Amino acid sequence: xxxxxxxxxxxxxxxxxxxxxxxxxxxxxxxxxxxxxxxxxxxxxxxxxxxxxxxxxxxxxxxxxxxxxxxxxxxxxxxxxxxxxxxxxxxxxxxxxxxxxxxxxxxxxx
Amino acid sequence: xxxxxxxxxxxxxxxxxxxxxxxxxxxxxxxxxxxxxxxxxxxxxxxxxxxxxxxxxxxxxxxxxxxxxxxxxxxxxxxxxxxxxxxxxxxxxxxxxxxxxxxxxxxxxxxxxxxxxxxxxxxxxxxxxxxxxxx
Numbered sequence: 001x002x003x004x005x006x007x008x009x010x011x012x013x014x015x016x017x018x019x020x021x022x023x024x025x026x027x028x029x030x031x032x033x034x035x036x037x038x039x040x041x042x043x044x045x046x047x048x049x050x051x052x053x054x055x056x057x058x059x060x061x062x063x064x065x066x067x068x069x070x071x072x073x074x075x076x077x078x079x080x081x082x083x084x085x086x087x088x089x090x091x092x093x094x095x096x097x098x099x100x101x102x103x104x105x106x107x108x109x110x
Numbered sequence: 111x112x113x114x115x116x117x118x119x120x121x122x123x124x125x126x127x128x129x130x131x132x133x134x135x136x137x138x139x140x141x142x143x144x145x146x147x148x149x150x151x152x153x154x155x156x157x158x159x160x161x162x163x164x165x166x167x168x169x170x171x172x173x174x175x176x177x178x179x180x181x182x183x184x185x186x187x188x189x190x191x192x193x194x195x196x197x198x199x200x201x202x203x204x205x206x207x208x209x210x211x212x213x214x215x216x217x218x219x220x221x222x223x224x225x226x227x228x229x230x231x232x233x234x235x236x237x238x239x240x241x242x243x244x245x
Contacts, residue, residue, distance in 0.1 A: 054180075055178075057176060057179075058176050058177050058179060058180040059172065059173070059174055059176045059177050060139070060174075060177050060180070062180070062183070063139065063142070063143060063184065065143065065181070066183045066184060067215050069183070070183070072214065074215055
């Protein structure tokens with residue numbers, strides 16, 4: 001189902017992930033969050049931005065376990081646990097946050 | 111830890127042209143989630159998988175070589191490269207990517223888990239593995 005962002009129509013796959021990674025603009029996350037009735041805070045953006053940097057560097061979306069460890073290291077130990085991440089992204093940090101960040105679904109994520 | 115096995119992923123093919131290299135990498139990424147001892151071995155044209163500065167623009171395929179550099183985060187502890195295969199292709203360890211490993215709790219770290227080994231050691235390592243996945 002395509003989504004409307006900043007006046008443009010962007011293609012998504014059947015699970016709602018962007019088809020073309022290069023289509024991503026911050027508005028994508030805003031629009032997707034709105035559909036989920038979620039208000040994005042700086043804490044959400046920290047994770048989304050981290051995911052985009054990770055993808056840029058390694059060309060994959062990180063597994064949740066890798067994400068959790070990396071967040072703990074970068075953003076502080078109190079944030080490096082799945083409780084914190086699920087608190088921000090109730091549908092699962094791997095799936096939901098990667099979708100907002102315009103990344104493909106993480107490998108091994110069912 | 112009787113449930114932990116030594117998994118060895120044996121990579122023998124060039125990164126592009128067939129799907130084997132990418133499939134192997136995907137299985138490694140998944141295997142890491144099962145908390146096994148995962149090692150990788152690169153022999154024959156498989157050594158090309160680890161070369162730096164790959165550019166796939168001309169063949170219209172995704173360049174997945176940067177992904178090897180995150181394997182330390184997936185708790186891969188060893189990536190072995192067969193010395194003879196490297197030499198036969200005019201390559202040295204300097205041509206290969208470096209992969210860091212760090213235990214984020216103890217902060218114990220290894221700068222580079224990529225290790226060039228001779229044929230005898232390759233045979234030993236394969237012998238010591240409980241399971242060998244050949245790609």
